[in-house]
Amino acid sequence: LIYKWKDVTNLIKEVIVVEGRDDITAVKQAVDAEVIATGGFGINKKVIDRIKEAQKRKGVIVLTDSDFAGEKIRSKIEKRVPGIKHAYIAQEDGIKGDDIGVENAKPEIIIEALKRAKMTEEEYKETYTAEDMFFFRLTGNADGKKSGIIIGKELGIGYGNSNQMLTRLNKYSIDIEEFKKAIKKIEESIGENK
Secondary structure (H helix, E strand, O other), rough: EEEEEEHHHHOOOOEEEOOOOHHHHHHHHHHOOOEEEEEOOOOOOHHHHHHHHHHHHHHHEOOOOOOOOHHHHHHHHHOOOOOEEEEEHHHOOOOEEEEOOOOOOOHHHHHHHHOOOOEOOOOOOOOOHHHHHHHHHOOOOOOHHHHHHHHHHHHOOOOOOOHHHHHHHHHHHOOOOHHHHHHHHHHHHHHHHO
């Protein structure tokens, strides 16, 4: 897909929170939006206050790298700033050499991730269980990791181990029909490779 500036400007109204300067550059190449950098893992009170203010004014989408540090930053922000949205870029879409990160993603990947941002539901509903993860072959078999990568990308919730995936499915209130479509993609992809 080719995106035009004027089409994208109307899509993203929230302030985008990223980790560093290179991430700001990548996001600005994709969308015309206000961007805040956390400065990495050690987010200070000043940055949190800016994010809180942005959440009040326009809303916030957190777009961090899909690594341990990125998840820790995401978690710190979520604990201090309620109602934020989360956007994820699949690892394979953010790789350049040995480096994995938002700064390596193409503009169309960033746009798609932002459009699919999910908000944590305040009332946690346990729609999905560990048994579902096993039944749908997201855990407990040789294809579990590959399945997790596919479903994370299809649903826009990023890759995580089976416990992380289960938490995200529930905390983002993923619709059952959307989940079934993602499972079908897994079956098609894994079936083709066997």
